[in-house]
Amino acid sequence: MRLRLIWTGKTxxxxxxxxxxxxxxxxxxxxxxxxxxxRECTAADERAxxxxxxxxxxxxxxxxxxxxxxxxxxxxxxxxxxxxxQVEGWQGRSVKEVxxxxxxxxxxxxxxxxxxxxxxxxxxxxxxHEMARVLVAEQLYRAYTITRGLPYQK
Numbered sequence: 001m002r003l004r005l006i007w008t009g010k011t012x013x014x015x016x017x018x019x020x021x022x023x024x025x026x027x028x029x030x031x032x033x034x035x036x037x038x039r040e041c042t043a044a045d046e047r048a049x050x051x052x053x054x055x056x057x058x059x060x061x062x063x064x065x066x067x068x069x070x071x072x073x074x075x076x077x078x079x080x081x082x083x084x085x086q087v088e089g090w091q092g093r094s095v096k097e098v099x100x101x102x103x104x105x106x107x108x109x110x111x112x113x114x115x116x117x118x119x120x121x122x123x124x125x126x127x128x129h130e131m132a133r134v135l136v137a138e139q140l141y142r143a144y145t146i147t148r149g150l151p152y153q154k
Contacts, residue, residue, distance in 0.1 A: 054109025
């Protein structure tokens, strides 16, 4: 299985970028992982930008990828152990690629929301998209340590 993390814009905060990179490096010991950073739209019309960014996200998604959209209003809220079980389940079902999508500061288009197989809420709190990236990477790393019985998760 391969993990693809798709997000709009670069992580500008150097501390958050370093933290995300650290977890992604740790994660790569367990699974192939790729980060796709998509260009942010700079047009003045927010609705047009949302649609343009949505098209870029959809273009980055493989047609057979299981798409997990990070969505504060998403109905799915996993504990770390539940996420680990999900990862094991995807591997057991021979899912080729799981793509985690983090939208930009404008949010996500309806078209991307419809394409998502799972809408995952990390928290009822609103997080910056940069912080969400770190949390996704950390929780995926934690999930793999849980499935392998490693001490990190304790």
